[in-house]
Amino acid sequence: MTSPISQSIHPGVDVAQVTAPLPDAEIRSRTDSYFNRTRRIVSAFGDCAVTYAFFIRTPVISAPTLMLRWLENVMAERNSPCEIEIVHPEGEWVGAGEPLVYVTGSFTHLADLETLLLQKLGSPCVAALRAYQMALSLPRTQFLAMDARHCAGFEMQELMAYAASVGGRAARRDGAIGFVGTANDAVAAFFDTPHGLGTMPHALIGYAGSTVRAAEMFHETFPETDLVVLVDYFGQEITDALAVCRRFPELAAAGRMAVRLDTHGGRFMEGLNPQESYAVLNRHAPQALRRYRSDKELRYLIGTGVSAAAVWSMRDALDEAGFPRVKIIGSSGFGVTKCACMADARAPLDVVGTGSYIPERWNETYATADIIAYNGQERVKMGREFLLPSTRAAQRLGATTDRTAQS
Template identity: 30%
Template sequence: MKTNKYYFNEKILNNEYLADYFIKTKTIIEKNRPDSKITMQFFQRTENAVLSGMDVVIELIKFACKNFEELEILALPEGSIVNPLEPVLRITGKYQDFGFLEGMIDGVLSRMTSVATNSARIIQAAGGKMVLNMNDRADIYFNQAFDGLASYHGGMRNFVSLAAIEFIDDLRVKKPSGTMPHALIQAYNGDLIAALHDFEKTYPQAPLVALVDYNNDCITDALKCCQEFKDRLKFVRVDTAKNLTDKSLQNIKPLKNQELNGVSIELIKKLRISMDEAGFNHVKIIVSSGFDAKKINEFESQNAPVDIYGVGEAITKPVASFTGDSVLLNGQPQAKFGREFKESTRLVRIN
């Protein structure tokens, strides 16, 4: 069995991940035009996209192409900033040696570049504050390793699952850490204090983090936790659903364009003031639930006293879609109208 660090499935070698027309095209060309050489280039249409997935693509070609050494491959490095219509990858060789992988290459680059680009935008919006990648809950589990790597290319360094850091080779990236789920509080019949006591006894080395939105009364519950655990409490986390308004804000009439539902700026400011006035200014605030680059920008522009942002589904939102085009035939221009060969001085020889 052929193996590699990305665990490519043997079904790839049996064409099971290929669209049928790629299989038919490979068969026709191999039978009737076996010596023709094509040049294929790949691009996308998003401004300032963060390229990710190129190393995976090169390994995929090595895995699936029996004549890999005969291919000429030029590519941009991981993490490159790319713009619309700019070639990021160019491959020259016989179609039957690589061209059938067009759709799979598009998919890898589209997914991973989208994740990297979203991650970079989120990190930029956070302005140096910690961002916790909580994408495990937002997508199917077997994407975690590739999404984690792509998110890393976008600048994220904090993750919640071991799978998310499997492909990341960087000692600066620490082992995953997390807080507590609502399920732990529920298991203690809604008794947050009791749940925290047992959390602390079971994991004495882990920072103590109170999830304070279980009763939709964040400030009351945060202050109870502060008073119970004093200096041992390091963080409170607010994860209020966007269809709810915390009890502390329900009698407030919102100003024009002011949001009070969910994890709102007003709620976090009120929470910070309440903890500071009670003498617990050392307790930091983590927020999650519906955060993306836009929402983080809003919080930062209004100086919301957030210390850590937890982000999930916004990380994998598709924003970059790649297309592969055959642009040269035996070294001569031959391409679909509007998809002609584009020169690039940035491409680096890979093979």
């Protein structure tokens, strides 16, 4: 079995949910019945070597490693060799409909795997693209993957964390900081970190009775950990942020403190309203307001919740109070569009915590596979000829000839 699979997954990551080989009985129970029937028919009438082409109908960032590791593990259990040709390496942009991977092997042993292989391919590739787009929008901002609470179980959590790490690395190659960590230990090694990142939830502040007291409890328990404080619990973001800074001036001066803005979308941050939000942004990024915008984009700039105006207002308050080294972390609904709006407003975000790179439209994640060759003879259903290597080679040759003629 050839193994050209990316080694980007840190050896410390336990991806058993995604890559562990399943017993044949469980594979049968989880796969579509017509694939199971196909396996029985092929076993009865004679096996052949087939080549599958895997593709997605929307542009993506290639993220096939977990799928391919699972495939390798299952085929090893079945003692059936297969060949894997990665057309687009992990982290590379892939156009809509372009094959990501070709897999060649026994039809008998591949027929019943298609359902599970597609489950492990589509959503990570789309999520990786969204993570890449977000990180590239704010290239000087660190991103923290906070998707776990939005995932449907452990397997999806592993797929989404893997996707964020792939998209983050792709953005890093293009000059962005990208994703630097995740919120929990199980998938932290995807980001080359030993453990999950994060400090306190709103519940701790409710327990403590005040934002300052919650900060004191946290610092007493974890004195070596940088202090990140949620400041929206009581609706007094500015007031509570400054109170915590004054309580821990040494941490603030050393750059070991951050305030996290997570203001509910149903209200404005302390001190803001529509008019004041407009005035704040007009002072710092007037060009962002002068462009034509949808209502949604305008809300990200000067609306309720964690808007660009809210971030600028917090930065102004911290600087004016003598705390220029205290960082600002933004969370709450940071997807591709919101990150682009923040970039347009030059919002001074040091870190963004997000789970919104999870695909918004799940039908965009549907990966597809077609057999394109039987015993080495090219054959594919009508309309999918674009998947054939010979067709793709001819298209590339034609494009080269056209460019030569034009020059």
